Amino acid sequence: MLTRIDHVGIAVVSLAEAIPRYEEAFGLKVVHQEDNDRQGVREAMLLVHSGEVGNSYVQLLEPLREDSPVGKFLAKRGPGIHHIAYGVADIDSALAALTTTGFDLVNKTPVHGTAGSRIAFVHPKGLGGVLTELVEAAEGH
Ligand code: MC0
Numbered sequence: 001m002l003t004r005i006d007h008v009g010i011a012v013v014s015l016a017e018a019i020p021r022y023e024e025a026f027g028l029k030v031v032h033q034e035d036n037d038r039q040g041v042r043e044a045m046l047l048v049h050s051g052e053v054g055n056s057y058v059q060l061l062e063p064l065r066e067d068s069p070v071g072k073f074l075a076k077r078g079p080g081i082h083h084i085a086y087g088v089a090d091i092d093s094a095l096a097a098l099t100t101t102g103f104d105l106v107n108k109t110p111v112h113g114t115a116g117s118r119i120a121f122v123h124p125k126g127l128g129g130v131l132t133e134l135v136e137a138a139e140g141h
Pocket of ligand 1: 009036039041043059061069070072073076082083085106112113114117119121123124129130131133
């Protein structure tokens with residue numbers, strides 16, 4: 001079902017401060033930035049690896065609102081790893097399989113993700129406390 005690690009989502013207070021740190025530390029480059037109002041985030045995608053099955057990124061996430069998932073996470077836990085996202089070829093069949101096996105889906109149907117991707121979150125309580133995202137990337141991403 002899973003094809004790759006698509007990205008690791010990291011909650012930060014300020015993209016303006018976090019991006020140069022990641023560029024400096026690892027020589028990564030921001031290849032995409034976007035505000036996702038529904039998710040309440042401003043995000044920057046830093047490319048780690050391009051491969052046959054797609055790309056892998058570090059995703060830096062700054063909250064647009066205090067009452068958003070990342071805003072609440074920062075208030076409770078401070079900056080750090082917010083979620084892991086796995087690539088899938090077909091998110092509809094992946095969600096159907098997880099529903100059949102009884103996982104608690106935050107999104108029962110896919111929603112809009114980074115750069116035109118289709119995404120869905122699985123609740124952390126069934127996966128060892130790790131908020132998990134599935135990503136069906138758009139063509140070319
Ligand atoms: C909350 N919890 C987490 C967590 N956020 N556990 C692990 N990782 C996280 N990121 C835990 C809390 O510690 C708490 O556990 C319980 O979940 C309820 O927390 P809450 O603060 O009351 O939060 P809820 O219940 O309102 O919401 C939690 C939930 C939410 C996971 C449903 O954060 C959500 O819908 N997340 C999916 C959307 C999302 O994260 N969007 C931002 C990234 P205890 O044990 O105290 O009960 S958007 C994104 O990344 C897009 C743009 C993309 O990649 O394309």
